[in-house]
Amino acid sequence: MTGMTKKIVLVGTGMVGMSFAYAALNQGVCDELVLCDINKERAVGEAMDLNHGLPFARSNMKIYAGDYSDCKDADIVIIAAGVAQKEGETRLDLLQRNVDVFRSIITPIVKSGFNGIFLVATNPVDIMTRVTYELSRFGSGRVIGSGTTLDSARLRYLLGDYLSVDPKNVHAYVIGEHGDSEFVPFSQAIVATKSIISVIQEDSTSYKMEHLKEIEEQVRTAAYKIISAKRATYYGIGMALTRIVKAILNDENSILTVSTKLNGEYGINDVYIGVPSVIGRNGIKQVIELSLTDEETEKLHNSAKILADSFEGLKCR
Ligand code: NAD
Numbered sequence: 379m380t381g382m383t384k385k386i387v388l389v390g391t392g393m394v395g396m397s398f399a400y401a402a403l404n405q406g407v408c409d410e411l412v413l414c415d416i417n418k419e420r421a422v423g424e425a426m427d428l429n430h431g432l433p434f435a436r437s438n439m440k441i442y443a444g445d446y447s448d449c450k451d452a453d454i455v456i457i458a459a460g461v462a463q464k465e466g467e468t469r470l471d472l473l474q475r476n477v478d479v480f481r482s483i484i485t486p487i488v489k490s491g492f493n494g495i496f497l498v499a500t501n502p503v504d505i506m507t508r509v510t511y512e513l514s515r516f517g518s519g520r521v522i523g524s525g526t527t528l529d530s531a532r533l534r535y536l537l538g539d540y541l542s543v544d545p546k547n548v549h550a551y552v553i554g555e556h557g558d559s560e561f562v563p564f565s566q567a568i569v570a571t572k573s574i575i576s577v578i579q580e581d582s583t584s585y586k587m588e589h590l591k592e593i594e595e596q597v598r599t600a601a602y603k604i605i606s607a608k609r610a611t612y613y614g615i616g617m618a619l620t621r622i623v624k625a626i627l628n629d630e631n632s633i634l635t636v637s638t639k640l641n642g643e644y645g646i647n648d649v650y651i652g653v654p655s656v657i658g659r660n661g662i663k664q665v666i667e668l669s670l671t672d673e674e675t676e677k678l679h680n681s682a683k684i685l686a687d688s689f690e691g692l693k694c695r
Contacts, residue, residue, distance in 0.1 A: 384408040384627050387444070387452045389483055390459030391415040391424045394499055397616025398456060398623075399441075403428055406437035407623050412444040412452070415459070446486040453494045454623060455487055457510065460500040470691070476500065477509050477692050484513040495626055495661045498523045498637075499619055503556045504685050505692075507637045508650040512694040519662040523637025525652030526552040526560055528618040530635045532600050533562060536593045541577065541585070543569055550574065551635050551668075552597055553653050554681030560652065561681070562594045563674040622657065629659035638662050640682070644675065649682045649689075 386408045388395050392415075399411060411428075415421040421443035428441050449455055461475055480500075496514060498507040498521070507523030514521060529552035538545030550567035554560040567574040578585040604611045625632040638655045640646040643665045656663040670678065 383410055385410040385412070385452045385454075386623065387412040387414060387446075387449045387455045387487075389414045389455060389457045389487075390500070391417075391421045392458065392460075393610050393612035394615050394619075395456070395458035396424055397612040398458065398499075398619040399424070399428060399616075401613075401616045401620040402623065403431065403435055403439060403441070405620055405624070406435065406439070407620060407627060408439065408453075410440045412442060412448045414444055414446065414448070418443065446483070447490050449487045449492040449494075450490045452492060454497055454626060455492060455494065456497045456499065456619060456623070457483060457506075458499040458619075459483060473502070473505065473688070474692060476506060477694060480506065480509050481513055481694075484510060488514050488516075494520070496521045497619065497622060497626075499615060501556070502688065504637045504650045504652065505688050508639070508685075508689055509692065509694055511639060511650065517661075518639035518641070519660060521639070522622065522657070522661055523650060523652075524556070524615060524618055524622065525637030526554065526556050526635040527622060527652075528614050529556065529560055529597055529600075529652075531614065531618060532597045533593065536596060537567070537569070537574070537590075540589065540593060541569055541574075548574075551654055552594075553635060553668075554651060554678055555685050556637065556652055557684075558598065559677075559681040559684050560598060561674070561677045562590075562597070563668060563670050563677075564590055564594075565671045565674060566668045625657040626659060626661065631656050631658050631663065633657070633666060636662070638665060640665065643667050644670070644678055644682075646679065646682045649685050651678075651682055651685055653678075 391413050413421040413425050425443045496510050500506045503523045511521040534545040534548045537548045552560050633654050635652045637650045637652050639650050654666040
């Protein structure tokens with residue numbers, strides 16, 4: 379925290395960035411919001427548009443288009459900038475191009491004297507968060523990715539619907555890569571204080587394990603469905619980013635499945651991956667180690683290996 383004023387710089391004013399900005403304005407999460415984009419005109423237009431909603435907002439907020447020197451006294455820099463895949467381009471080529479984009483963003487931000495927390499949303503988010511860590515050389519606790527925060531929200535919503543209970547009383551996580559190898563450790567899922575597995579076992583006429591597996595698959599494939607219906611996903615991630623920002627700025631010690639660097643937890647090292655973590659004013663306070671079954675541990679290790687392999691070969695320095 380740099381002072382009493384809560385200041386956020388958003389890099390990337392596309393659909394994801396602006397969905398965050400709109401949610402942040404409506405929830406009054408900060409005092410100052412700076413919009414940066416390689417397309418400066420777009421950032422200027424977005425700032426104008428948001429400012430025109432201020433008379434209807436719950437609190438005042440200074441919103442303007444700026445540049446990386448504005449990061450100097452910011453509490454959080456959110457990165458939602460990205461480039462789309464070109465025709466014929468491999469996933470690895472796209473990744474390397476995004477690394478180059480990140481270099482052009484992170485180097486001047488660090489030079490500005492920024493001393494806050496990086497929060498990354500750009501996909502593949504676990505890799506781009508690790509890239510941010512490598513490029514910034516900040517302590518790992520101060521570099522966070524949105525990870526599986528949104529996926530866990532999707533899961534809780536679907537489980538709440540299935541069990542006919544308020545999703546707020548469902549405690550369950552999606553962990554691992556924000557992508558195809560993510561999974562739900564159902565051994566750790568509870569409703570109120572009761573294990574979901576025992577809820578299923580006690581009422582096997584109403585509930586079935588295969589339905590839980592279907593819900594897990596629905597969560598894993600949600601982004602594909604939304605993208606095929608409306609080309610991109612943005613409201614959910616915008617609200618997930620807002621939730622993470624609130625946890626940081628209000629020093630909440632909230633537990634969210636952000637992408638964080640593992641240093642031996644779960645027997646994994648040097649990989650950014652989505653796991654439940656305690657989040658406060660200085661970023662990641664602690665990684666929560668769930669008591670996973672052997673099968674779940676194997677799935678997490680598999681996910682971590684996929685991420686480690688994807689990172690290998692990228693030129694970050
Ligand atoms: P978008 O194309 O609408 O916006 C990207 C923005 O980045 C554009 O405004 C573009 O001008 C800007 N940009 C490009 N290069 C830049 C640079 N060098 N410097 C500054 N700005 C630059 O895309 P979107 O739909 O907003 O998605 C953004 C990213 O978020 C993508 O990588 C997407 O895959 C990701 N995403 C993540 C999640 C998640 O759960 N983490 C969910 C949805 C989307």
